[in-house]
Amino acid sequence: MNDDNTTTIAIDAMGGDYGPKVTLAGAALALERRPDTRFLLYGDAELIDEALKEHEALAAASIVRHCEMAVAMDAKPSQALRQGRHKSSMWRAIEAVKTGDAMVAVSAGNTGALMAMAKFCLRTMAEIERPAIAAIWPTLRGESIVLDVGATIGADAQQLIDFSMMGGAMARALFGLEKPTVGLLNIGVEEVKGQDEVREAGRLLKESNLERIDYHGFVEGDDLGKGTVDVVVTEGFTGNVALKTAEGTAKQIAGYLRDAMSRTFLARIGYLFARGAFDRLRDKMDPRKVNGGVFLGLNGIVIKSHGGTDAEGFAAALDLAHAMARYDLMNKIAADLQTFHDRMSDAPLKVDESESAGQ
Amino acid sequence: MNDDNTTTIAIDAMGGDYGPKVTLAGAALALERRPDTRFLLYGDAELIDEALKEHEALAAASIVRHCEMAVAMDAKPSQALRQGRHKSSMWRAIEAVKTGDAMVAVSAGNTGALMAMAKFCLRTMAEIERPAIAAIWPTLRGESIVLDVGATIGADAQQLIDFSMMGGAMARALFGLEKPTVGLLNIGVEEVKGQDEVREAGRLLKESNLERIDYHGFVEGDDLGKGTVDVVVTEGFTGNVALKTAEGTAKQIAGYLRDAMSRTFLARIGYLFARGAFDRLRDKMDPRKVNGGVFLGLNGIVIKSHGGTDAEGFAAALDLAHAMARYDLMNKIAADLQTFHDRMSDAPLKVDESESAGQ
Known part of the structure; x- marks a missing residue:
C-alpha cells in the first residue's frame, strides 16, 4: 500500500468515551484538511456504516474492517491483552501498522491497554x-x-x-x-x-x-x-x-x-x-x-488521543498522525539511534565523580 | 522572650537579590498589618540603620544585631556552611530560633545554603x-x-x-x-x-x-x-x-x-x-x-522567601511566619507524629502484594 501519494491511517473507531460518532466525525474533519488521507476503520461494522452515512467523503476514502469486540475504557491492560488480542478494534488497528497496511494507528481508547497491545504487537526497536x-x-x-x-x-x-x-x-x-x-x-x-x-x-x-x-x-x-x-x-x-x-x-x-x-x-x-x-x-x-x-520507540507509530475529546480533538490527533507518517518519523529515529550507538561504542559509560553533590 | 503577646521573627536582612532595602520595606509592611510583631534584624548594622531611617515604626519594633558577613546568593551550600557558620546573617537568624530568641526565621537568601544551615543548626526532629x-x-x-x-x-x-x-x-x-x-x-x-x-x-x-x-x-x-x-x-x-x-x-x-x-x-x-x-x-x-x-521537620521553623521578590512579596513571607508562630506549628507537628508512631508500633510495615501491577 501507499505506493501512491496517499497516507493511510488505521483508526480504532470504537475507542474513546463516545465511539464511532466522535472518531468518524473527527476523521471527516481531518480528511477535509488533508484529502490525501485514507482510513482503515476498525470496529463494529454496523455502527460504523451507520455513522458513515453522515460522512460521504469519508466513506469513499475508507475501508471498514469489522471487529467483534472493543476494549473497554476501564479494562486492565493485562486483561485487555488477554481477551482482545487478534480480534479487538484496538489490536487490529495496531496490527495494520505491523503488516504495513497503515502507516500509523490512532486510538482514543484506554491508554494502558493501548500501550500494552502496541508493545506486544509492534515490539520495541532493537536499540531501545x-x-x-x-x-x-x-x-x-x-x-x-x-x-x-x-x-x-x-x-x-x-x-x-x-x-x-x-x-x-x-x-x-x-x-x-x-x-x-x-x-x-x-x-x-x-x-x-x-x-x-x-x-x-x-x-x-x-x-x-x-x-x-x-x-x-x-x-x-x-x-x-x-x-x-x-x-x-x-x-x-x-x-x-x-x-x-x-x-x-x-x-x-x-x-x-x-x-x-x-x-x-x-x-x-x-x-x-x-x-x-x-x-x-x-x-x-x-x-x-x-x-x-x-x-x-516501537517498530511503528501509534497515537493516543484523549478519551473524552470531541471530533475537533480527534481530528487534531489524526493531523498529528498524518505528519508523523509523511515525514517518515520511524526512519529518522532509527537513523539517529544508529549514529549515536556507533559513536558511543568507542566511549564507555562512566560517571564523572567531580560533579557529585558535596553533601 | 515572648512572655508578652508579641511574636518575634528573626530576619536575615542581607538575604535576597536586593538586601536590606527590600527586606526592611517588607518588614515595615508586615508590621503595619500585624502590630504585635517584633523583629530581630541580622546583617550589616550600618546598612540596616541607614535603611531603618525610612521606617520609624519598624525601627521601634526591632533589635539590630550586627553580623560581619552575608552568604552570597550563588555560594555552594557546603562552602556557605564552612565560611558562614556563627557569623553570617543567615546563620544567626536561624540560631535565634534555636536559642528561643525568635519563634521563626525568614530569609530570602540562597535556598541551598539556608537548608544546609537550618539542618546543621536546628537538626531534624527526633521522629523525622x-x-x-x-x-x-x-x-x-x-x-x-x-x-x-x-x-x-x-x-x-x-x-x-x-x-x-x-x-x-x-x-x-x-x-x-x-x-x-x-x-x-x-x-x-x-x-x-x-x-x-x-x-x-x-x-x-x-x-x-x-x-x-x-x-x-x-x-x-x-x-x-x-x-x-x-x-x-x-x-x-x-x-x-x-x-x-x-x-x-x-x-x-x-x-x-x-x-x-x-x-x-x-x-x-x-x-x-x-x-x-x-x-x-x-x-x-x-x-x-x-x-x-x-x-x-526541623526543631524550629525557617521560611524561605523568593530571592527576587519585592517588599510586598517579602511581607507575605513574614505574614506566613507570623501565622506559623502564632498557631504553634512546631507543637502540632510533634503531637501528630507522636500519635502516628505510637499507633504504628503495633502494626509492622508490610507491602500488600495483591495491589501489585500485573506486568
Missing part, C-alpha cells in the same frame, strides 16, 4: 529498551515536544538519552528543524543537584556532541511554558505530573478569568468589546489543538 | 528522617499546601507519611482546619500504577486511620489547581517540577492574555472597561501573595 509517550506542549515560542509523559516510571541515563534521540527525531519530522535543541528536566535547587541518572545523561549528551540534536543542558519546570528548548526529556512519572499540572493550571486560570469577567457590569461590557481577543486566547489555550500522545 | 519544603498553592477552592517542593530528591513510604503528618499540621495551623484532607501525588495511567513507595504510603495512611488527617487517596497533577485536597504530598523532585511548571504556565497564559488584549482596537477598549476585572485577576495570580517555602 523502553518506549515513551511524547506530548506536544504549547509554549510562548510555539510548540515543544515533551517525553516521557507516562509510559513508564523512572529512567536510567541510557533511557533518557534514547528519549532525547527519539524526541529530537520527532521535532525534526514535526517542526521541520535541522537540529532541534534538547533539554533534560531537572531541579535547580542548589543543595540537591538532580538525580544521578539525569546528570549522567547530561554528561553523555554533552560529550557525544551529536550531529542531529543540539543539547542545551538542564531545564526547569518553568522552561516548559517558555519554550526554552524544542524537546524536553524526563522520566514518565515527573513528565505525567508536569503535563497534568500545566493542564490543571490552565483550567484554573480560565476559571479565574471567567469569574472576573462576569462579576461586574463594566467587566461584562468590556468582555463584549474584547470578544475577539478572548476567542483568540481560548483558541491558544484549546487543549484539543494539541491532542495526541505519540508512542515512540 | 528528612526535612521538607512546603509551599502554599493557590487553587480554585482557596489554598492548599504542597510538599516536598525540593528539599531532597526521592522519598520512601515512611518519609511520605512524615510529610503527610507535617503538611496536615501546617494546614491545621494555617487554615484553621480540624482534619485537613491529604492526597498523595501519583499518575493515573493504568499500566504504570505509581511508584511502589507511593502505593505503600497510601496503604499505610489508609490503614492507620488517623484522627488528625483525612487521607483522601491518590491525586494527579490537575488536582493541584482544583484544590481537591488541602495537602498534596510528593517527593522533592516531582514537587519542584510541578511547582515551577505551574508558575511557568501562569506566566505563559498571562503573556497570551496581554498579547490578545493589546492586539486590536476593540480589545483595548474592552480592556479599559474590564480593567477592574483584570486587576482582580492579576491579584489572584500574583505570585508574591503566596511567597514563602516553609522548612518542616
